[in-house]
Amino acid sequence: MTTPDTTKLICLPYAGAGASFYRPWTALAGDALEIVALQLPGRERLIDEEPYRDAHEAVDGLMAELRDRLGEGEGRGEHKVALFGHSLGAVLAYELAHRLVAEPGVELAHLFVSGSPEPARGRERRATGLSDEEFLARVGDFAGYHHPALDDPEMREMILPALRADVEMHESYVPGTDLPLDAPLTVVRGEDDELVGYDDAESWSKVAGRDFEHVEVPGGHMYLTDAAPALVRLIVSTVL
Numbered sequence: 111m112t113t114p115d116t117t118k119l120i121c122l123p124y125a126g127a128g129a130s131f132y133r134p135w136t137a138l139a140g141d142a143l144e145i146v147a148l149q150l151p152g153r154e155r156l157i158d159e160e161p162y163r164d165a166h167e168a169v170d171g172l173m174a175e176l177r178d179r180l181g182e183g184e185g186r187g188e189h190k191v192a193l194f195g196h197s198l199g200a201v202l203a204y205e206l207a208h209r210l211v212a213e214p215g216v217e218l219a220h221l222f223v224s225g226s227p228e229p230a231r232g233r234e235r236r237a238t239g240l241s242d243e244e245f246l247a248r249v250g251d252f253a254g255y256h257h258p259a260l261d262d263p264e265m266r267e268m269i270l271p272a273l274r275a276d277v278e279m280h281e282s283y284v285p286g287t288d289l290p291l292d293a294p295l296t297v298v299r300g301e302d303d304e305l306v307g308y309d310d311a312e313s314w315s316k317v318a319g320r321d322f323e324h325v326e327v328p329g330g331h332m333y334l335t336d337a338a339p340a341l342v343r344l345i346v347s348t349v350l
Contacts, residue, residue, distance in 0.1 A: 117219055117349050118191045120176060121147040122199035122206070124225070125249075125280060126257075126273035128154035138342040142350060143192075146179055148172050152272035161275035165283040169205045176206070180216070192220040192349050196334055198280040200226035204291070204317070211292050220349055221291060224298040224341075225331055227310035228317055229285040238278045242270065249277060252305050253331050290319030296348055298341065300333035301326045323348075 119139065121132040129147035136145045150168060152161030162168035180189050191210060195203030200223035207221045237248040246260060259265040295318040299311040308326070315322045325344065327333055334341055 115190065116141065116144045118146050118180075118189060119143045119345060119349075120191055120193045120203070120206070121145060122172070122193070122195035122202045123147075123150060124195075124197040124199050125276035126153075126269060127199075130154055134338060135342055138339055139346060142346045143342075146176070146191075148175055148179075150272070150276070152275060153269075157268065161272045163275050163278050163282070165201060165205060165279050166286055168279060169202060169209065169286075172202065172206060173209055188215055188217060190217045190219050192222065192345070193218070194222040194224070194345060195226075196224040197226055197331070198276050200224055201229055201280065201283050201285075204229055205286055207291055207293060208287055208289070218293045221293055221295045222298065222345055222348075223295065223314060224334065225300070225303065225306055227306055228313040228315075229283070230288070230316075231310065231313055232281070232283070236281050238274075238281050245274065245277075246270075249273070288317075291317055292319045294318075294321040294323075296323045296325060298325045298327060298344070300329040300331055302329060303331040303333070305331045 121135065123129065123131060129149040132145055132147035139145055149156055150162065151159030151171070162171065193203040193207050193210070195201070203221060203223060207218060210216050210218045235248070235252070237245050237252070240248060259269060295314060297311045297314040299306060299308065312324055314324070327337060327340065329337055
């Protein structure tokens with residue numbers, strides 16, 4: 111059972127995903143971490159809300175949600191937090207990290223980013239503006255992964271608007287600061303990731319103001335769908 115002084119791992123979703131992706135992580139983390147998965151609009155319980163298309167507006171909303179979540183239960187005392195984000199979630203976590211460094215009552219213990227080059231290194235290939243079929247093919251090509259739900263017409267109709275908005279948000283993202291982050295930073299990359307190369311991952315060293323570590327793990331761009339136990343163990347062993 112987690113206690114009030116347990117480190118909270120704030121988890122940010124990849125494009126098209128919802129907070130429920132991180133639900134299994136609670137059991138994997140046990141009492142070592144408290145998993146706090148933030149939800150973007152346009153999916154799951156927020157399906158009827160308009161999704162963000164601008165990363166900085168998204169971080170405004172995520173910051174408000176996080177303040178509410180941190181204010182529950184034990185009150186607004188000193189909170190030790192770490193952040194994890196994959197792909198789109200990596201740049202959202204990075205922007206959120208810069209805000210949390212200056213947030214009263216919060217100690218930012220670590221930033222974990224995954225499946226993304228450093229913030230200023232944008233994508234060369236894009237999917238925004240393509241037809242539905244071309245868009246899904248391009249996104250599948252990017253990720254090297256196809257979600258079975260996209261084969262069901264009704265599910266696809268529900269998922270596509272948020273996925274399109276997330277991809278647009280990611281492809282139009284410009285960093286909000288060029289200051290180094292005053293927190294330890296670990297970048298994780300699937301060693302067979304064809305979207306994000308080794309040098310792309312290593313480029314996060316440019317924005318790390320303190321300790322920097324680059325970890326390669328088995329798998330492709332979406333390695334975390336199969337390797338959650340190993341990933342959570344890595345996070346726990348780094349934070350504790």
